[in-house]
Amino acid sequence: MDYKSKNLVAERKRRKKLGDRLLNLRALVPRITNMKKETIIEDAINYIQELQENVKFLTGKLQLLEVEPFSEEEANPKREETNTVEDMKKCGIQENVEVSYMSGNKVQIKIIFEKKRGKFTKLLEAITSHGFQLSDTSMTSSKGATLVSFFAEVTYDGTLAVEETRKSLLQIVRSM
C-alpha cells in the first residue's frame, strides 16, 4: 500500500508540474483562444513562430542599415590606438615577457604588450604555433596595455632555457 500511495503522490506531482508549466506558457502567449491543454501548445507554437519571423525581419533590417557606409566609424579606431600608446608611456609600462619554468613541463609566462585590436589573437596564434598548450589563461587590460598570463605545457622536447624562450617571445610580441 505504501508503494501505491507513493506512486500516486509522485504521479500527482508530475501532473501538477506539467499543469503549472502549461499555465506559465499560456501566461506568456498573448493570444489565447481556448483553455484546453491542446490549444495552449498550439497557440504557443504559433506565437514562437511569429516571434522567430519577427527576429528574422529585424535582423534583415539591421543588416540593410549596416550596408551603408559609415564614415565616422573609421575615425574611431585610430583614436583608440593612439590613446593606448600614450597611456602606456604615461604609466611607464613597457612591453615585456617573463618566463618561469615550474615543475615538469609547466611554464608560466607573462606578457605585456600594447593593447591593440586583434593583437591578442595574433599572440595566441604565435604561442600555439610555438608548441605551447595553454592550460590556464588570464588576460586583462588597463591603461592601454594588455597583460596576458598563462600556464602552458611545453610540448616539444628541447628544454629551452628560460632566457631563450623569453627572447623569442619578445620578438614575437614586437613583430606583431
Added chain:
Amino acid sequence: MYEEPGCFDPNNSMAEGVYSGFPQAMANNQKQFEENLELSAEELSYHHHNHQEDTSVSAMELELQKYLSFNVENCDNNTYRSHMMQQVVDDRNQLLSYDHSNWNTGDIGFNQDDPQQNGHRSFNINSLPQTPDLLNLFQLPRCSLLPNSSISFANSNHDTTPLGFIEDLPASDSTSVLYDPLFHLNLSPQPPLFRELLPSIPHGYNLPTSRSDANSLFGDERDSNGVKAYQDEDGGMLEFARDMACIVRGSGNGKKKKPFTTERQRREHFNKKYTALRNLLPNPSKIDRASIVGDAIEYTKELLRTVNELKLLVERKRCGRERIKRHKTEDDAVGDVEQSYNGSLRSSWLQRKSKDTEVDVRIIDDEVTIKLVQRKKIDCLLFVSKVLDELQLDPHHVAGGHIGDYYSYLFNTKIYEGSSVYAGAIANKIIEVMDREYAAAAPTSI
C-alpha cells in the same frame, strides 16, 4: 507518459465534451458506473489470464472485451443512458452494489438467473465459455442495442459451457448471434433503443464494426437498413458512439463532425504537437512533456528579449544615421560623434547549447560577457578569440582554463563602436565555430 489501454478506456475517452451534456444528477451514478467499469476491466483482465488458454476462446474473449468496451462507450454517450441509469438504479440497486468478491468464487452469474429470464433467451454465449463470468462483471445498464442485436463471433463454439447454457442460436454461419449482456440482471424489456436511433442516422452513414473481419456488430441493421459498416482499428466503437452522440444531441458540440474520429488519433495528434513545439526550440534536451514546455517557456522569453534588443539596435542605427546626415549637411563642428543612445539601456541574455559546447551571452549596454564551456578536445581559446574579432568585440578580460574534463572560459568584452551585433548572433557564431573545429579536430584528437 503512460500508455492508455487501447480498447477499454472509459475514463479518458470520456473526457471533456462527452460528459458535459449529462445532467448533474447523474454525476454520482456516473461515478459509480465508471468505478464499476473500471473494476470490471480489472476483473476482465484478471479472468482473462486465469482461464485456460484456448486460443479460439481467448480470441473471442478479446472480441467480447472490445465489444463490451463499445457497449460501455455507447452507453455512456447515449442520452438514453440517463434513462437507463435511472432505471438500473431504481430497479436494481442491489445489483449496482454487487459484491465483487463473489466473482472470484467461480462461475456464478448465470446460475443465479431467474426463471423469468427464459423470455430473454435470445442470448447466446455458448461460443464463449468464459463469457458468462466476464459478463457478470459488467453491471451494465441495459443499453443494449436491440432485442435482436447481434454480435457474431469468428468461431462459434457450441461447446458446453460450465453453465450448460445453450439457447436459441440463430443460424450462424454468417454471424448474427444475439447477445444481451444484461439479461442476467433481469430487467424488464427495454425499448429497442438503437432501432429508434438508427433511422436517425443518415442513410449511408458509416457504422464501424466491432473488430476483425468476421465480426459485425450490427449484422441485422446492416441488412435491414443498408447502413454500411466499415472496419476500424481499436476505438471503432468509440468513434461510432461519439458520432451517435453528436447526432442525438444535435448541436451540443459546436462541430458537426469531430475531426478526430478516435481517441487514439487525438492522442497522436496531440503528441505530434509536442514534438513540433520541441523542434522549434534551439536547445532541446529531454523529450518528456514537462521539459518541452519548460524549454518553450525559456525560449519564448529569450525571443522576446531578442526582439526588444533588435528593435533598440535598429532604432539606434537609424538615429545615428540621421544624426550623421544632419552633421554633414549642417556642417557642424564635430564635437560629439558618438551615436545617440536611446534612453533605455540595452540588455539581453541568451544561452545556446550544442553537443559539446555551451555558450552564455549577456549584454548590458555595450559590454558583452560570454561564458563558454566545452568538452576538452581542442584549444578553443584561439578560435574564440578570432570569432570575437570578427564580431567586433574587444576583449578586456579573459580568464579560464581546464576544469576537469572541460575547458571553461569567461570573456568580458566591449563592443566596438558602430557595431550592432546582437546576442543571438554572438552565440550562434561561437557555437558554429566550435562545432566546426570539433569536427575538424575529431580525427586527430588524442
